[in-house]
Amino acid sequence: GDSVTQMEGPVTLSEEAFLTINCTYTATGYPSLFWYVQYPGEGLQLLLKATKADDKGSNKGFEATYRKETTSFHLEKGSVQVSDSAVYFCALYSGGYQKVTFGTGTKLQVIP
Amino acid sequence: DTAVSQTPKYLVTQMGNDKSIKCEQNLGHDTMYWYKQDSKKFLKIMFSYNNKELIINETVPNRFSPKSPDKAHLNLHINSLELGDSAVYFCASRGGRDYGYTFGSGTRLTVV
Numbered sequence: 001g002d003s004v005t006q007m008e009g010p011v012t013l014s015e016e017a018f019l020t021i022n023c024t025y026t027a028t029g030y031p032s033l034f035w036y037v038q039y040p041g042e043g044l045q046l047l048l049k050a051t052k053a054d055d056k057g058s059n060k061g062f063e064a065t066y067r068k069e070t071t072s073f074h075l076e077k078g079s080v081q082v083s084d085s086a087v088y089f090c091a092l093y094s095g096g097y098q099k100v101t102f103g104t105g106t107k108l109q110v111i112p
Numbered sequence: 113d114t115a116v117s118q119t120p121k122y123l124v125t126q127m128g129n130d131k132s133i134k135c136e137q138n139l140g141h142d143t144m145y146w147y148k149q150d151s152k153k154f155l156k157i158m159f160s161y162n163n164k165e166l167i168i169n170e171t172v173p174n175r176f177s178p179k180s181p182d183k184a185h186l187n188l189h190i191n192s193l194e195l196g197d198s199a200v201y202f203c204a205s206r207g208g209r210d211y212g213y214t215f216g217s218g219t220r221l222t223v224v
Contacts (some may be wrong), residue, residue, distance in 0.1 A: 034212045038153070043202055043215040087153050093212065098167055099145065099160060100206070100213055105153040 002027045006090045006103035013080055013110050021075040021106045023064075023090035031094035033057075033066055033073040038087045038105070047075075047088070080110045115139050118203050118216035125193055126224055133188045133219045135203030142206075143167075144186040145213065146178060149200045161186055193223045 006023045013019060025031065032051045036044040048057030053068035062077045073090060090103040116137045125131055137144060145168070146158040160168035161180040175191045186203060200220050204213040 032212070036212070043217040044204075044213070045215070046212045049212055089155070091212070098143070098162070099157055102155045105155075107153070 002031070002092060002094050002101040004090050004092055004101055004103035006088075006106050008104070009087075009107040011106060011108050013108070015082055015110055015112050016079045017110075019075070019077040019080045019084075019108070021088055021090075021108070023073045023075065023103060025071050025073065025090070025092050027071075027092055027094040027101075029094050030068075031092040033064070034091040034093070034100070035062070035064055035073070035075050036089040036091060036102075038089065040086070044089060080108070082110045082112055084108060085110045116203055116205055116214050116216040118201075118219050120219060121217065122220050122222075124222045124224065127193055127195060129193050130189070130191045131193060131221070132190070133201055133203075133221075135186045135188070135216055137184055137203075137205040137214070139205055139207060139214060141214070142183055144180065144183070145204045145206070146186065146188050147202045147204065149202060149218070151199075155202075159186075159188075190221075193221075195223050197221060198223045 003026045034049045035047040037047045038044045048059040050057040050066035056065045064075045087105045087107045089105045093100045143162045145160045148156045159178040163183045164180045177189045180186045200218045202218050203216040
């Protein structure tokens with residue numbers, strides 16, 4: 001079945017540092033890929049998405065590129081802020097199971 | 113207007129009680145889901161309905177019963193609550209394979 005593997009956290013960075021959260025996937029066919037963010041005490045929000053190979057999703061300074069050859073969708077941001085502290089989930093939808101499959105989440109803590 | 117709304121936001125109840133959580137979406141989506149998030153932030157799918165028809169029923173105790181009176185509503189009823197049922201329950205809806213989920217803000221269930 002489908003699966004998503006993302007790096008374990010927590011990840012602790014200083015403000016303005018560069019962020020990378022690794023995500024790799026296994027899926028049948030050509031999945032759509034997503035990053036979700038969950039701020040403390042809130043539900044998950046869609047951060048960005050990419051629906052086909054080589055697409056780049058971007059939002060709020062975050063970027064991720066759909067790499068079919070390495071089955072990866074790593075999340076990056078050039079300069080993190082304290083307000084980016086949250087849990088980030090990588091996810092995919094391949095249609096066969098009619099559901100989004102989530103990774104285990106990576107907690108990011110940004111310190112001033 | 114909230115796109116996916118859940119009630120109640122918090123629910124504290126004793127073991128053995130029966131409780132319900134309600135979810136409504138005003139996005140016109142055909143597919144709705146219930147997820148359980150544990151204390152480590154792991155998301156586990158429980159159920160999914162597509163236009164009032166049950167399409168996903170994961171390995172969930174039969175004390176949990178979903179009901180979808182129409183495609184805009186998906187409720188979750190839990191009988192004989194146990195301590196292990198304590199978690200955050202999220203409702204979500206999906207508008208198409210390329211759009212991911214829209215989540216509700218969650219219901220924090222605490223069984224004492």
